Amino acid sequence: MELQEIASRLNLEIKSAAGSLTNQVTGGYASDLLSDVIAHAQKGDVWITLQMHQNIVAVATLKELAGVILVNGRQPEEDTLQKAIHENVSILVSNLSTFELAGRLYQLGIKNDPVV
């Protein structure tokens, strides 16, 4: 599913996007420890977090994530936003909590292949 479809179906506010809204979302990851995201997120995942620091953009780029969704209506910091625009990383904002948002994504059929 494309990121823009998720954005419209889950009523996400698009903070930065440009060319990356057509990214295919192939899975999801939810964590607020960036070291953990670096270790465990997969390429194509949409990442759910409450961290607003500019390092989220670098992690999303490094891991080739489909996009980042900030929860609880948290807004990205100004330098985060600038970096996201520059790096063409989608940052979206949801008013839901991590738990609720992950549930909605699952309902849309976004899930990871179980690790065997």
Add this chain to the structure above:
Amino acid sequence: MTRLFKADLHIHTCLSPCAQLEMTPRAIVRQAKLKGLDIIGISDHNSAENVVVTKKIGEKEGLVVIGGMEVTSREEVHILAFFADDEQLLKFQDIVYDNLTTGTNCTEVFGEQVVVNEIDEIIGFNQRLLIDATGLSINELVDKIHSFEGIAVASHIDREGFGIIGQLGFIPPDSGLDGFEISSKITLEEAKDRFHGRNSFITGSDAHNLLDIGKSFTQFLLELPTLKEIELALKGQGGRFLVDK
């Protein structure tokens, strides 16, 4: 002329909810002297209310005490802030308090937050939820610390929990941090290898009980045991250095 000073800059008093009640300023100063330390830093979580009393005792006992705080950023990263001037430290404390949630401490869960006087008498309990994170980002904190002429050191960067790398994946470029603390679990050599390109490392005990004081310490080559000189040593300027043990 420069000489070596042994410093443990990361010590919690009984004001920190997670520290033992035995961590009174008098006991801390006594233990630090027994351990042969020249300089200690007082760094309670998000509060500095036992700093002035510890400095007074240190002055009497011939131990240099540097006032500070271990403040928690919005990203849940621990930052050590040290100030040469108590007034500046207390102004910084006001900002930290303004940016802590309105929650009150739950002593059953986190422990008492005890403020004491020079003879170890309890003069009050801090009711704030000091274990909580402030609403200030790392950048905002570092800017504030510098605006009050303090220095900012990232705590225990080799630890996942509340360490800058664990929380944020890597040290942000242009962080403005003056130094990086490593825990006693790794050596200076290992730190230089793991966190390459950086050399402003200090190590401290992060003591929450008396026995841990001085368990880990930094050796500084300084002319005088002052924060200004420590700042020079972190920069490797003016012939002041950090000395590997």
